[in-house]
Amino acid sequence: MGRPFLKMNGLGNDFVVVETRSAPFAPTAEEVRAIADRASGIGCDQLIAIEPVEGADARVRFWNADGEEVGACGNGTRCVGWLLMQASGRDEAVIETRAGRLIATRAGDRLVSVDMGEPRLDWREIPLSEEHDTRALDVVLYHHxxxxxxxxxxxxxxxxxxxxxxxxxxxxxxxxxxxxxxxxxxxxxxxxxxxxxxxxxxxxxxxxxxxxxxxxxxxxxxxxxxxxxxxxxxxxxxxxxxxxxxxxxxxxxxxxxxxxxxxxxxxxxxxxx
Structure with missing residues (x-):
């Protein structure tokens, strides 16, 4: 038997969601790319793992389609929040991520609100390789x-x-x-x-x-x-x-x-x- 997954989407931003309570899940970058491949795999923008954690409803990990693990995914968090609330019967879910603790709440039929926390605005927090005003960068990134x-x-x-x-x-x-x-x-x-x-x-x-x-x-x-x-x-x-x-x-x-x-x-x- 393989590992069960759900294919989900938030406005077409699509995910393969894996629950890891029954067995650990540590995909390699190559395995993530294989799952995300739309021609030979399942196909998705991001792979998501839902893990057990103390003090929250779940810990969530995200991988982009290229195999890199990343700290945050807003649409993915909303989908996971909905799953957790469906499972618990509550109207709120507390989710731990690499980017910090996020809180999802019901906002209607299949609508979810997520408190994404405070934006980071300092150049070191983005991060940039050198100091710039993040409100308006004084550098040309692409000539168009x-x-x-x-x-x-x-x-x-x-x-x-x-x-x-x-x-x-x-x-x-x-x-x-x-x-x-x-x-x-x-x-x-x-x-x-x-x-x-x-x-x-x-x-x-x-x-x-x-x-x-x-x-x-x-x-x-x-x-x-x-x-x-x-x-x-x-x-x-x-x-x-x-x-x-x-x-x-x-x-x-x-x-x-x-x-x-x-x-x-x-x-x-x-x-x-």
Whole structure:
């Protein structure tokens, strides 16, 4: 018998979710890539493991499709939160991650809110390889007319750079994303957002995720873009984020915490070989 898994998605950002209470799970980078491969494997943006832990409902680990373990995944946390709440019958789940403790709560039918904690805004926390103003970087990361305005940087447990563009659909996400992802300014590589401000409470966003490429939605990317825009007074303290897979609602509360609300869905179940 193989190990059971659930295939889940949050706005099309899809995951293979494995529960490890019955047996340890320590995949190699090669095994992660094999699972994530859409041609020969199950196919996913991220692999997620749910582990037992003292003092919380679960500890959660995330791997990008390229095999690298990462600290945070907003849409994945929302999906895991929904699973844990379904299992416990409660309306809250406490989740430990490499990026810190996150709290998920029910927000409606298959809707989950996650307290993503406070954004990290210091250049050392992103991290950057040298000191810069993270509100507006004074460095050209990619030569394209739409990407000349200074981008902002935010960490939501993982590093993000956010470009404010006139038209998110026309932004060179597929071309610029992989180049900027591995720019030497970002020692841990970076997720790249292309954000179009559509109003004081609405942003159209596309995201190139490090290790995964263009995805239909990126939860931490939506949080980072909202914070970066608010820091520049392009929007207020909350916004509806329009992603390729649907909408997320992000609020940057007065206490500094970022709250992400959106759907969680189960696609199918199976067994890993």
């Amino acid at each position: 007319a739409d990407l000349m305005a200074p981008p902002g940087c935010v960490s939501m447990g993982n590093p993000h750079v956010v470009f404010f563009v006139p038209d998110a659909e026309a932004a060179p996400a597929a071309e610029a994303g992989p180049v900027i992802e591995k720019h030497p300014l970002f020692p841990e590589h970076v997720n790249v957002g292309f954000a179009q401000i559509k109003g004081r409470d609405r942003i159209r966003l596309r995201v190139w995720e490090r290790g995964a490429g263009l995805t239909k939605a990126c939860g931490t990317g939506a949080c980072a873009a909202m914070v970066a825009a608010s820091r520049r007074d392009l929007i207020g303290r909350h916004a509806t984020m329009e992603l390729d897979g649907g909408e997320l609602f992000i609020e940057w509360r007065a206490d500094g915490h970022v709250i992400m609300t959106g759907p969680a869905a189960v696609d199918f179940q199976g067994e890993l070989p």
